[in-house]
Amino acid sequence: MRARVTSLVLVLVAVLLVALVPRPSRAFGEEGAFNPRILLTGTARWEGARTTGPARWSEELTRRTSAPARLSPTTVRADAPALLAEPFAIWGGEDDVPPLTEREVLGIRRFLALGGVLLIDDFAPESGAFGKAARREIARVLPDGAPIPIGTENVVFRSFYLLRRAVGRVEGQPKLEAIMRGGVPQVIFAKHDLLGALARAANGTHPFVVVPNGEPQREQAARLAVNVAMFVLCSNYKDDQVHAPFLMRRRAAEPSP
Secondary structure, X not given: OHHHHHHHHHHHHHHHHHHHOOOOOOXXXXXXXXXXXXXXXXOOXXXXXXXXXXXXXXXXXXXXXXXXXXXXXXXXXXXXXHHHHOOEEEEEEOOOOOOOOHHHHHHHHHHHHOOOEEEEEEOOOOOOHHHHXXXXXXXXXXXXXXXXXXXXXXXXXXXXXXXXXXOOOEOOOOOEEEEEEOOEEEEEEEOOOHHHHHOOOOOOOOOOOOEOOHHHHHHHHHHHHHHHHHHHHOOOHHHOOOOHHHHHHHHHHOOOO
């Protein structure tokens, strides 16, 4: 009898120990996690030096904040049902793109109608070919929407860091542009090559030079990426009890724009 009781106690202790072991953050795709997905259209493939950018985005978010993120972000096609499963996607490129198919137009329109946020990242803002094509196609998706400049007055510039301007691999224009819905950005246009600034090779080197301000500018680009992620994750940061302490410390430590 005593041996049986001892065995039962040991089992209970083992169960308690397992319960007390910290569990990893929720897997990507589950509620609350951030996934910087790459949106693919037409026959486009996700390849090249910028493919490391989304993972770096997630790393910076988890390192700097209390927010969970998927460290191996995924891609999603504009006409795939999976687009509707998560609230954020990045559509980036360097060159002109073929017109979206009707299924792609409908897929992106549904994604935005459900509250999704789309970041359009021009990898070659010096030429602007992709940015111009993306605007043309988004005008088909949202014919009644028009992008407007957004700056330091907007939540994207204040959601975690207090940023004075937008930057990426290139300095570009100080403001972003966005199509607004309900007073908040829903389609964000960046002429800065944000993923180019974030990209990092396995050996820790950066494949793209950041101009004109080098590594300090790369740091500011990482901060912009974190702000976008926090904007996506929370609609009102001042009311978010998890992130509020981080935000208050940031507001106290950094000068106002």
